[in-house]
Amino acid sequence: MNDVLTLVDARLRWAFGEPDARASVTFLGTERIEVLRFVDAEARTVRYATLGMSAAPMTDPAQALADPERGPRAELLLTVRAGLADTDKVLRPLAVLAASPQVEGVVVAPGASLDTxxxxxxxxxxxSVLVAEPGGLVEDLPLDPPREPVRFLPLLPMTPAEAAWKRVHGAEALRERWLRHETDLRDPLRNAVPLGD
Incomplete structure (x- = not known):
């Protein structure tokens, strides 16, 4: 594990306690991605966090040469209500999303949609998921310059109808609709928010 991932692992354990499970996935031509599971019995939630996406900075595919030090770094977080669905099967899709900067050269940022x-x-x-703003669950992890901090990006699951609506109206409009309808975004079985009114 490189030095950045050691720090990220420590930050996640500081925020959520010890993981009760961890799994790793390796894709051809990419570094290993781990997914850690944290159970919060009091809140009846399960949190999944990636570990490995931040090992290297994300690079805009339009850039001719990737900078090994400069560029945004991130890990992904997903929180769902425990015991309502077999959500542990999300480990591989989460690892796929976390590997997308290496595999597809995408920069994952708040407001983006990621489709599995x-x-x-x-x-x-x-x-698919909507990438939310960082800082609410886990604070950014500062690194020595010139490296940018690691940001911990929450993922909000979207139904296909919500994802299509978001493409037309934007992420902020979808978030406002979720808020207006008091949508429980941690419910692994929820229906799409009403989109026609």
Whole structure:
């Protein structure tokens, strides 16, 4: 584990306690991505956090040469209500999303949509996620300059209808609609928010 990932691992454990499970996935031509699971029995939630995405900075594919030090770094967080669905099957889709900067050369940032092309877990009504603003669950992890801090980006599952609506109206409009309808974004079985009113 490189020095950045050691610090990220420590930050996650400081924020959530010890993980009760961790799994690793390696894709051809990429570094290993781990997914850690943290159970909060009091809040009846399960949190999944990636570990490995921040090992290298994300690079805009339009850049001719990737800078090994400069560029945004991030890890992904997903929180769902425990015991309502087989959400542990989200480990591989989460690892796929975390590997996308290495595989596809994308820069993952708040407001972006990430699509897995399949349900996030068996029976899930979601195949994509909205990347939310960092800082609420885990504070940014500063690194020595010139390296940028590691940001911990929450993921909000979207139904296909919500993802299509977001493409037309934007991330902020979808967040406002969720808020207006008091949508429980941690419910792994929720229906799409009403989109026609």
């Amino acid at each position: 092309g399949e349900p996030l877990w068996p029976g899930a009504p979601f195949t």
